[in-house]
Amino acid sequence: AQTVTQSQPEMSVQEAETVTLSCTYDTSENNYYLFWYKQPPSRQMILVIRQEAYKQQNATENRFSVNFQKAAKSFSLKISDSQLGDTAMYFCAFMKHDLLAGNQFYFGTGTSLTVIP
Amino acid sequence: EAGVAQSPRYKIIEKRQSVAFWCNPISGHATLYWYQQILGQGPKLLIQFQNNGVVDDSQLPKDRFSAERLKGVDSTLKIQPAKLEDSAVYLCASSTPGTSGVPGELFFGEGSRLTVL
Numbered sequence: 001a002q003t004v005t006q007s008q009p010e011m012s013v014q015e016a017e018t019v020t021l022s023c024t025y026d027t028s029e030n031n032y033y034l035f036w037y038k039q040p041p042s043r044q045m046i047l048v049i050r051q052e053a054y055k056q057q058n059a060t061e062n063r064f065s066v067n068f069q070k071a072a073k074s075f076s077l078k079i080s081d082s083q084l085g086d087t088a089m090y091f092c093a094f095m096k097h098d099l100l101a102g103n104q105f106y107f108g109t110g111t112s113l114t115v116i117p
Numbered sequence: 118e119a120g121v122a123q124s125p126r127y128k129i130i131e132k133r134q135s136v137a138f139w140c141n142p143i144s145g146h147a148t149l150y151w152y153q154q155i156l157g158q159g160p161k162l163l164i165q166f167q168n169n170g171v172v173d174d175s176q177l178p179k180d181r182f183s184a185e186r187l188k189g190v191d192s193t194l195k196i197q198p199a200k201l202e203d204s205a206v207y208l209c210a211s212s213t214p215g216t217s218g219v220p221g222e223l224f225f226g227e228g229s230r231l232t233v234l
Contacts, residue, residue: 006159035223045160045208045225091159093223101172102148103212103221107159 002027002094006108013082014116020067021077021111023092034068034075035093039110040085048090051075082115089113119143121226123209129232135197138229141190142211146224151184151194152208154228160208166192199233206230 003026013019025034036048051059051068058066063083067076079086092108122141130136142149147168152160163182165173169189177184181200186192196203206228212221 037223044227047222050222095221095223097221098172100167101165102167103223104165104173105150105162105212105223107161109159110157112157 002029002096002106004092004094004106004108006090006092006111008111009109010112010114012114012116013079015082015084017082018078018080019082019113021079021090021092021113023075023077023108025073025075025092025094025106027073027094027096029096031096033095034066035095035105036064036066036077037091037093037107038086038088039091040088045091049077079113084115084117087113087115121209121211121224123207123226123229125229126227127230127232129234130199131234132201133198135195136199136231137196138194138207138209138231140192140194140209140226142192142209143224146211146213147189148212148221149186149192150208150210150212150223151192152210154206154208156205163194163207196231199231201233204231204233 005024032053034051037045038048039045049061049064063080065078089110091110094106149166151163154160163177164184166186169186184194208228209226210223212223
């Protein structure tokens with residue numbers, strides 16, 4: 001079974017500063033994918049960034065980047081130049097693909113991030 | 118491209134009543150998911166369909182919850198009878214299997230917020 005752990009229930013950061021959200025996971029799979037999803041207050045969950053486990057290079061999407069440490073099973077999200085619109089719940093997710101079942105996703109408990117003006 | 122559609126957005130019922138939620142996934146997405154998200158927690162998978170077949174319903178309380186996906190397109194989640202602890206947001210999501218080197222992504226609907234009094 002796969003488990004995803006986010007050990008920081010709440011975090012805050014000053015506007016324009018940098019913040020890192022932690023995520024660890026446990027799996028015996030070798031091929032899998034990792035995601036960070038963002039859920040703004042009362043709004044839809046959207047994808048922030050994804051990482052393929054077979055890729056050594058860390059993914060980057062504008063102000064968002066990850067630090068993927070496969071051996072340590074760690075997948076942290078760094079948000080640079082934080083903006084007020086980054087205030088949201090952030091969920092780390094693990095995905096494996098099964099030929100019969102399709103994509104199977106496992107979510108962490110989330111980190112509530114508040115950006116302070 | 119139209120997103121995942123869900124209805125109703127909000128529903129208030131009394132305990133022991135029944136409720137049904139509807140979801141229409143993105144066209145062509147074979148995999149459909151129903152998640153339960155209790156306030157402040159991460160999404161919990163209730164049931165996963167691959168086309169019109171169930172591939173995972175291990176966490177679905179089958180004594181009161183049921184779901185179907187006729188014709189492998191839209192889906193309905195029913196709760197009967199509802200309990201106080203069923204108060205949550207019910208998220209529907211769909212995903213593609215992905216292509217070589219590009220993982221399938223999970224697309225969420227806006228959710229259906231259920232309050233059980």
